[in-house]
Amino acid sequence: MSTVILGGGLSGLSAAYYLLKTHPKHSVQLLEASTRLGGWIKSNTLNNNIIFEEGPRTIRPHGLAAYNTLSLIQEIGLESSVIPIHSTAPAAKNRMIYADGQLHLLPSSISSIFKVMSPFSKPLVWYLMHDFIAQKQTVKDESIYDFCNRRFGTEVADYLISPMICGICAGNSKEISVKFLMKTLFEYEQKYGNIYKGLIRNLFNNSPKTELSKLAKRAKVERWSVYSFKDGLESLPRAIEQYIKKKDISIELNAKCKSIELYPRNITVHLDNGKSIDASQMISSISSEELSQLLKNQHPDLSTLLEKIKSVTVAVVNLQYNKKLLPKEGFGFLVPPKERLPILGVIFDSSCFPNGENTVLTVMMGGAWFQELFGKQCDKEYILNLAQEHLKLMLGINEQPENVKVNILEKCIPQYTVGHNENVEKIQKYIKENKLPLALCGSSYYGVGVNDVILSSKNAVEQLC
Known part of the structure; x- marks a missing residue:
């Protein structure tokens, strides 16, 4: 049996991990269109050991999906790198x-x-x-x-x-x-x-019982609120990557798909470089919009359903100052849309994970209102100036930052608009009725959080195998 996995973000890497764990003799090939693995999770470490997170930065430790993630972290030997934020902090x-x-x-x-x-x-x-x-x-x-x-x-x-x-x-x-x-x-x-x-x-209904890993038990006893890792959240996809590379897996970077032929008993993936890859089944962890384009010619009805799940663009501005500047320590703040400001929220990174006499902030901008606020031709310098103007307005910060980084993450977060669950059910119904050897995982379908993405990968592997 051979399986091709589309996408080398957290969900694709997790799918490879679960597939190799449960079926070690499987032939597995992972295809990633970019030059790196890890997807939207990216931790940039500066010379002074300050970490700028471009995407997600913390993980919640509670609930079945969270317990699954903690088990995975323990299994790949990453538990010693965990840094929790306790509920009293x-x-x-x-x-x-x-x-x-x-x-x-x-x-x-x-x-x-x-x-x-x-x-x-x-x-x-x-x-x-x-x-x-x-x-x-x-x-x-x-x-x-x-x-x-x-x-x-x-x-x-x-x-x-x-x-x-x-x-x-x-x-x-x-x-x-x-x-x-x-x-x-x-x-x-x-x-x-x-x-x-x-x-x-439903007060006395028995919830599903699960055997907790040692790390999950520790999270409950120590009352973690959220957690990350010493070298940033990218430690997780990096550790999964290193773990699966020890197994029988082929990983190909710069492998951008041009089209897919999807039949009940086999799959052919055509790459931009002219190469074609045959497999008996496929796990797609890429966004539903990307998958939609690859299936447009052969499966137009499925393509239409996939295309309905849209994603939004977010501008992320990381700033570091060489002194303490926050008026109040905390996780950060969010801005209600009714305020009609270009800021979604500001995360107080240096309050979450202190590192000397520094103030580290992450400003999130745009989202559902990105096009309305910034248009298609968005200038990073304009984004930075706007972020600093609002930090002055909201937090009274007049100082110039020592380090800054601006990223525009295009179509990075799927939007579960009204009717999303029904649409996903139709997608799965089409796959089942047409007996397609295809399983879906990632943030487009069953949750956008780190825990949701990893659990969706585990479920995708179980569905196929």
Whole structure:
């Protein structure tokens, strides 16, 4: 049996890891279009050991998908490099939003939900209790903004949910499906009339049990909030790469696909360099939009479904200053879209992972509003100047940074808009009905987080094998 894996980002590398783990005699070939593996995860280390993260920077340690990631980390021998942020640290407790011209601390404890905390006009518990009187609306799917606006009120939708969606997927909460983050709560409303009835009815349901790895148990005991690695998050794809290179795998860089012939019993991948590769099955970890173009001629209906899953572009600005400049330590802050600012959020990297008398910040810009704000011809110098202007406005930082890096990550985060789950079901139905030896993984389908991506790769391997 031979398998070709499209894409050498975290999901493609994870797929190779699980495939070689469960089927060590398999012939596996991984194709990556660029000059490096790791995808959107990229950690740049400066001369003074400061790390600039271009993409994701932390991983959550809780939940089944998270436990799976922690097991993988332990299996590849990376656990000694883990750096956790504990739940008692300022970076775990202090998460903020910028609204009405100032920073506001979000509720982070049981006692805080009973207090009035600006920009909310009432205690958070008041909005949560609103669910008891909110009217049920029977729908197949809706935006997460509309759902939260109906169940908890406009202030929760504007100041809690909308900025959170900006931080997770750089998206517009008025377009993102409620099933992206709140599928269970949405189903409770649809089945029981409100969320709390659903919570009570399912209070004693036995959740799936899983045997925790030693590292997962440590994360629970030590109460990790999130974690990363000593040399940045890119340590994870690098470690997986080194692990699978010891196995029987062929990895080819600069291997850009031109088209794919996909039949029930075999696959042929045609590369731009004129080379063709035959295999008995394929795992695609590239974006749905990219895969759509490769299947357009032979499978136009599947191509159309894949093309519906769009991605947004994010500008990432990393800045390092040689002194402490933050007015308050914390994870950082997000900006509600209603503020109509070009900033999605700012991460306080030096607060999350302190490194001497430095201030390290990451400014995220654009996302769902990238074209509207910056157009197609985006200038990096303009992006940098805009970021610094807003850091002065929001944090009072007037100093010039010692080091900066600006990256424009084109189509980096898929958007799970209303109807996404139904569309993915149609994609899988087409693959099954046409008996195609194809499995899908990566951020386009089952979650955009690191844990989701790795678990999707494991499930893709199980589906094929």
